[in-house]
Amino acid sequence: MAEHNIDLPEVSGLTIGILGGTGDQGRGLARRFALAGHPVLIGSRSAERAEEAARSLSVRGAENAVVATEADIVIVAVPWDGHRALLESLRDELDGKIVVDCVNPLGFDKRGAYALPVEEGSAAQQAAAVLTGSRVVAAFHHVSAVLLLDPAVERIDLDVLVLGDDREATDTVRALAARIPGFRGVYGGRLRNAHQVEALTANLISINRRYKAHAGLRITDV
Amino acid sequence: MAEHNIDLPEVSGLTIGILGGTGDQGRGLARRFALAGHPVLIGSRSAERAEEAARSLSVRGAENAVVATEADIVIVAVPWDGHRALLESLRDELDGKIVVDCVNPLGFDKRGAYALPVEEGSAAQQAAAVLTGSRVVAAFHHVSAVLLLDPAVERIDLDVLVLGDDREATDTVRALAARIPGFRGVYGGRLRNAHQVEALTANLISINRRYKAHAGLRITDV
Numbered sequence: 001m002a003e004h005n006i007d008l009p010e011v012s013g014l015t016i017g018i019l020g021g022t023g024d025q026g027r028g029l030a031r032r033f034a035l036a037g038h039p040v041l042i043g044s045r046s047a048e049r050a051e052e053a054a055r056s057l058s059v060r061g062a063e064n065a066v067v068a069t070e071a072d073i074v075i076v077a078v079p080w081d082g083h084r085a086l087l088e089s090l091r092d093e094l095d096g097k098i099v100v101d102c103v104n105p106l107g108f109d110k111r112g113a114y115a116l117p118v119e120e121g122s123a124a125q126q127a128a129a130v131l132t133g134s135r136v137v138a139a140f141h142h143v144s145a146v147l148l149l150d151p152a153v154e155r156i157d158l159d160v161l162v163l164g165d166d167r168e169a170t171d172t173v174r175a176l177a178a179r180i181p182g183f184r185g186v187y188g189g190r191l192r193n194a195h196q197v198e199a200l201t202a203n204l205i206s207i208n209r210r211y212k213a214h215a216g217l218r219i220t221d222v
Numbered sequence: 223m224a225e226h227n228i229d230l231p232e233v234s235g236l237t238i239g240i241l242g243g244t245g246d247q248g249r250g251l252a253r254r255f256a257l258a259g260h261p262v263l264i265g266s267r268s269a270e271r272a273e274e275a276a277r278s279l280s281v282r283g284a285e286n287a288v289v290a291t292e293a294d295i296v297i298v299a300v301p302w303d304g305h306r307a308l309l310e311s312l313r314d315e316l317d318g319k320i321v322v323d324c325v326n327p328l329g330f331d332k333r334g335a336y337a338l339p340v341e342e343g344s345a346a347q348q349a350a351a352v353l354t355g356s357r358v359v360a361a362f363h364h365v366s367a368v369l370l371l372d373p374a375v376e377r378i379d380l381d382v383l384v385l386g387d388d389r390e391a392t393d394t395v396r397a398l399a400a401r402i403p404g405f406r407g408v409y410g411g412r413l414r415n416a417h418q419v420e421a422l423t424a425n426l427i428s429i430n431r432r433y434k435a436h437a438g439l440r441i442t443d444v
Contacts, residue, residue: 114414157442161425189428192336197425199418203383204441206411211444218440219426220379222433 008175008185009168015039016176017071019064019086020078022053025102028148029075029140034059036179043067068093073100073176075140076127080105080116083123087130095133098169100176101194102140104201112206115199122194124163137164137173138194139185141201144214155181158216161188161197186219230397230407231390237261238398239293241286241308242300244275247324250370251297251362256281258401265289290315295322295398297362298349302327302338305345309352317355320391322398323416324362326423334428337421344416346385359386359395360416361407363423366436377403380438383410383419408441 016033018026021042034040034057042057043064044050054061068074068090074097078086083103087094103123105116120126124138139162147153160177162185164170174185188197207215238255240248243264256262256279264279265286266272276283290296290312296319300308305325309316325345327338342348346360361384369375382399384407386392396407410419429437 111412111414115418163425186429187432189425190333192333193421193424193428196337196418196421199415200422202415203385203411203419206415207408207441207444210409213443215444216442218442219429220438220440221435222429222437 007171008178009172011172011175011179012037014072014176015041015070017041017043017067017074019043019067019074019076019090021061021067022049023077023079024145024149025140025143026075026077027053027057028143028145029077029102030054030059031057032148032180038179041067041071065090065093068097071097073098073172075100075102077102079103080123084126084130087127091131091133094131097134098137098172099127099131099134100137100139100173101127102138102143104141104198106199106202112209113202115195115202118195121192122198124191124194124198128191135164135166135169136191137162137166137169138191138197139163139173139177141198142204142216144216147214156216157182157218159184159186159219159222161186161217161219163188163191163194163197165190186222229393230400231394233394233397233401234259236294236398237263237292239263239265239289239296241265241289241296241298241312243283243289244271245299245301246367246371247362247365248297248299249275249279250365250367251299251324252276252281253279254370254402260401263289263293287312287315290319293319295320295394297322297324299324301325302345306348306352309349313353313355316353319356320359320394321349321353321356322359322361322395323349324360324365326363326420328421328424328427334431335424337417337424340417343414344420346413346416346420350413357386357388357391358413359384359388359391360413360419361385361395361399363420364426364438366438369436378438379404379440381406381408381441381444383408383439383441385410385413385416385419387412408444
């Protein structure tokens with residue numbers, strides 16, 4: 001695994017911004033990146049809500065637009081419902097940056113979770129269509145917020161599939177994933193193949209139900 | 223892992239039929255199930271071609287219709303192109319049986335593999351729509367034919383995601399998967415969530431290219 005990550009760029013000084021950082025997934029990632037030594041900014045529509053969530057994690061909170069401006073790398077962890085509108089509102093702030101989309105467009109009914117159709121193919125492709133000046137990468141879809149937030153869990157053995165069409169950007173996000181103990185960042189293909197990675201979260205939810213687990217993926221032979 | 227499989231049904235005596243058994247995936251599975259002690263029948267449109275492929279694997283070969291009639295469990299490993307037509311022609315033979323679909327509807331261009339849209343949602347759902355009298359299960363999508371066919375490879379550490387709406391049928395196929403050394407059969411959700419499992423094969427192909435690997439999945443925490 002050390003060899004796996006040997007050629008990745010140095011990312012240790014980077015400030016991580018998390019849009020929708022007050023949700024479970026956003027707070028969980030914020031917590032782990034802060035533990036790894038990164039300056040972390042969590043964003044929300046309301047600065048107050050962001051600051052409140054940030055305090056409990058010992059990170060900073062601010063309005064989404066401030067986070068998008070100040071962070072070096074921006075993770076999008078908003079609910080699918082508000083995904084497009086939020087990104088449209090931050091086009092200028094996100095220009096030129098690496099934007100990491102980890103949104104899973106899912107529906108839920110009494111039989112469990114299922115993938116929603118997305119006009120652009122996937123949440124990540126929607127982000128790329130809106131943020132034409134940004135470098136959009138898809139990653140962190142399958143990470144259990146419960147484990148990320150659990151103080152008793154020091155290490156999470158998991159592969160983060162990192163998808164994108166810009167090699168330098170995907171390598172940077174792979175390096176970022178590897179900052180969390182137990183995580184590897186594994187290149188997972190181009191953005192056009194993001195839909196199934198997002199949708200697979202529905203299967204992991206089924207697995208969690210059946211096995212009372214917090215299931216994740218490892219890629220074998222890599 | 224032993225505990226994982228402890229409640230699964232006994233499948234050791236079952237005859238496995240493989241439609242499209244002359245392709246790499248079909249021959250690979252045939253080889254492994256024969257090594258595990260199962261009577262195996264591989265099918266093709268031409269009895270001659272089936273018999274020829276079968277000889278090299280020390281199993282039996284026959285026309286697809288004969289295989290569908292004689293086997294206890296039938297695996298569908300045909301190319302996506304001929305999927306619907308073949309199943310339509312075997313509706314009667316497959317009535318009442320567990321039919322395991324492992325077909326990945328993929329396209330290829332110079333940028334690699336990508337998922338094809340499927341009217342019914344997935345190959346497995348198409349099989350279920352055609353074979354209304356069968357118990358359709360989706361499984362074995364991510365198994366490398368190269369590894370299955372390699373005589374130097376005795377064990378393949380891999381989780382087979384098994385999807386379906388019939389608990390007894392998915393448990394039977396999970397048990398079948400576990401007959402191959404290193405494999406686990408992990409319940410992966412309902413058939414309506416089969417698309418992303420099939421499509422994920424495109425991502426594994428991207429991973430194989432990048433890492434010079436034969437990538438597969440392990441589900442963590444299960």
